[in-house]
């Protein structure tokens with residue numbers, strides 16, 4: 166066969182292959198569309214891309230043109246707003262399509278109830294695809310508690326960790342919450358003295374990392390490395406922004422995004438190496454019989470030494486990364502939103518200051534009893550969690566075909582359970598856009614249903630750190646208002662950003678004013 170014939174044969178083969186692949190993809194799309202045609206949803210703007218264009222638009226700020234990938238961390242996404250608006254138009258359950266993938270978005274109470282609470286969790290697992298196990302092929306949270314999809318493996322790990330997050334165990338951590346709070350005060354004092362504006366979000370982030378490192382891993386930030394806080398902050402921002410991007414069409418394979426994917430892989434890998442080093446040191450101490458702290462790190466390593474839990478060394482690293490990912494940004498953004506609201510609501514700020522003065526006064530140590538008595542502070546935090554659901558949605562998969570209230574969910578359906586949608590559903594919440602901590606007043610006659618306060622999720626796989634987070638946030642707020650107050654910069658926009666979690670885009674720029 167001569168060269169020309171071979172080349173034309175290869176060309177014909179390639180064209181046939183492309184035509185078959187294209188035909189296969191078209192049939193696949195038609196089948197997926199037919200499978201979900203019975204559910205409402207926004208019109209697909211493209212047969213092939215589905216609603217991808219709407220979603221990509223909603224990931225971007227209306228004002229900014231975003232250049233990928235350099236500006237990923239500066240995206241001002243408003244994805245949750247698109248989801249909320251679609252609830253108003255298409256009802257409590259609707260579909261969105263990206264290429265051949267479909268997601269059913271819901272805030273329907275009975276669906277949430279069945280999936281999170283009443284149903285067998287084996288029938289509604291976290292889907293592998295949405296589980297944060299890997300990011301651009303690099304192991305991210307792997308098989309850790311947050312991402313575990315296999316119910317039995319998850320259960321064994323949750324049993325190892327639950328005691329560390331129990332209210333009684335956390336009582337012994339109150340001193341540590343105080344000491345992290347005192348470090349926060351030192352940073353604030355510097356700004357109060359200089360009169361310069363600060364980005365409060367950044368200072369809070371440092372404190373919530375400080376708390377996690379001390380309580381879960383008995384480590385000071387400084388022990389891990391001088392720039393550890395910046396490193397973690399960068400790791401969280403970059404990886405969260407990438408998580409959000411990675412679901413968009415072709416981001417995983419687009420050659421133009423190769424350097425972005427490579428840099429994210431490197432960031433995640435080097436962060437995992439820090440965790441591996443800490444774990445190896447503690448494991449060596451345990452194995453050689455040295456006295457070790459009674460913290461989460463010791464608990465999971467002891468679990469790893471007991472083969473029945475299925476913890477291998479990499480899973481321990483997954484837990485280290487997972488706890489920081491799940492615990493730092495969530496608490497820190499919730500506190501940032503609380504400060505943002507207090508900055509524009511002198512009435513709430515005054516109520517908080519009065520409570521702090523009455524309960525804590527000039528005491529330098531905030532005890533567990535004080536934390537319990539800070540009831541307005543609790544209401545304030547709960548309303549922040551309701552209004553600005555930091556984790557705006559969570560993912561599950563319906564394994565077997567299930568019909569709930571006449572809504573048929575085919576087997577294999579990926580579900581986005583909208584926490585933001587449920588928390589702000591005007592069918593159940595009066596004037597949901599209004600920030601009103603009194604909704605959570607213990608004497609409020611119209612009690613908020615648990616399905617309108619999904620911020621920590623519900624059921625077996627609810628947030629293990631919810632008591633931890635609320636104690637931490639109460640101590641931070643009380644310490645702050647014992648000594649300082651704040652004045653928001655005039656540049657404050659009150660806009661929300663979204664990179665996996667929600668955050669105040671401005672970073673809560675403000676002046677710190679001393680109360681003394």
Ligand code: HEM
Nearest residue numbers: 311491492495496499556559620621622626628629630634
């Ligand atoms: C305001 C703060 C927080 C919020 C709003 C929050 C929210 C949530 C939500 C919604 C889930 C369910 C995720 C899902 O089902 O996909 C979750 C799970 C989890 N959270 Fe939190 N969280 C917060 C703080 C924390 C803290 C401080 C820690 C640890 C120190 C933590 C550790 C975890 C873990 C390990 C899970 C997985 C639990 C499991 O699957 O068994 N969270 N969190």
